[in-house]
Amino acid sequence: MAGTKKIALNIINARLPGYSDLQQICIDRGRITQILPMSEMTPAQVLDVAGDWISLGGVDLQINGALGLAFPEIEAGDFPKLEGICEFLWRQGIDGFLPTLVTTSVKNFQRSLAVIAEFMQRHEPQQAKILGVHLEGPFLNYHKRGAHSAEYLLPLTIENIQRVIGDYTSIVKVITLAPELDTTGEAIAYLHSLGITISLSHSQATADEAQRAFDRGATMVTHAFNAMPGLHHREPGLLGAAIVHPGVWCGLIADGQHVCPTMLKILLQASGYEQKIFLVSDALAPLGLPDGTYPWDTRQITLKNGTAKLVDGTLAGTTLPLLVGVQNLVHWGICDVGSAIALATIAPRKAIHLPEFIDSNAAQLLRWRFDGTTRELTWRRLESILVTSG
Structure with missing residues (x-):
């Protein structure tokens, strides 16, 4: 049976707490390695979150x-x-x-x-x-x-x-x-x-x-x-x-x-x-x-x-x-x-002095979506898309 493998991925067009502009989150072997401005695109598979918010859990x-x-x-x-x-x-x-x-x-x-x-x-x-x-x-x-x-x-x-x-x-x-x-x-x-x-x-x-x-x-x-x-x-x-x-x-x-x-x-x-x-x-x-x-x-x-x-x-x-x-x-x-x-x-x-983002497990990431009309904020884990059949 084929196993699963963690993919290299850049999450692009992401809003992050503490950042004023859209960012990309670089993921390698299941870990968050970098947060970069969108102007510094690096070669990788991408997930475009179209301005949704991304955070750890x-x-x-x-x-x-x-x-x-x-x-x-x-x-x-x-x-x-x-x-x-x-x-x-x-x-x-x-x-x-x-x-x-x-x-x-x-x-x-x-x-x-x-x-x-x-x-x-x-x-x-x-x-x-x-x-x-x-x-x-x-x-x-x-x-x-x-x-x-x-x-x-x-x-x-x-x-x-x-x-x-x-x-x-x-x-x-x-x-x-x-x-x-x-x-x-x-x-x-x-x-x-x-x-x-x-x-x-x-x-x-x-x-x-x-x-x-x-x-x-x-x-x-x-x-x-x-x-x-x-x-x-x-x-x-x-x-x-x-x-x-x-x-x-x-x-x-x-x-x-x-x-x-x-x-x-x-x-x-x-x-x-x-x-x-x-x-x-x-x-x-x-x-x-x-x-x-x-x-x-x-x-x-x-x-x-x-x-x-x-x-x-x-x-x-x-x-x-x-x-x-x-x-x-x-x-x-x-x-x-x-x-x-x-x-x-x-x-x-x-x-309590815990690390925040870099080197965290990418499976922890949440994607948040805000509806400006209803003022409702919803979230879901991203872990299901961070692994793929190998």
């Missing part, structure tokens, strides 16, 4: 589960479920993601970290890749805990950090915490020394407290606006300090429920769009499942139209995929197409 730095599996509840026998999630997310246009472990017991943290660490040793084509883990808790402010379980919150100390992370420092990429809990400054400095990205949220921090955390190495804010004081003209708070700090990235949920479109636009304009903001899904375990009531730790959440709430009405999260946020921003007229795409594809890579 999305990177989701905050996702709590999918297809019914919550990442804090992963057990040793869940490899098939994890594989299913990775395949599902690939079909949703996601190249890589950080499974997010929300506040739970130390035992559950350790078990989930162990399973994910082992699973990360494998990676198959046409699967989103686990890039590491995001710990959202347990070092959160009780009064801004949101849907996090109060019984598992812990004081922010080096000893407790070591208990939670254990031997899995190498796979913990991001940790969300409330900086005001670090009264000595030692805990944040310790996490920074481990090379873990420190993100602030679920917090009542003042602007001064946030600034001290940034000085000690924090570089991110988790789900901006949510689980923190709002912007105020005399009390800018954590978010205000982040907006004016040149080295701090803010994650943003663009489902229209967590943050209203007007405030989305204010934050994006104030922060320079993909220069300091990246989109996250913050999707919960029912991602990919229909509306209904589902278990959530020891409680239940009700899912309706992609929004999940606890019984008392507390917003727990969403089940909309990451790239829906891109489509929303364009449809609402908040972003131009290139900026919106960059918020889910380029910006999250920059925020």
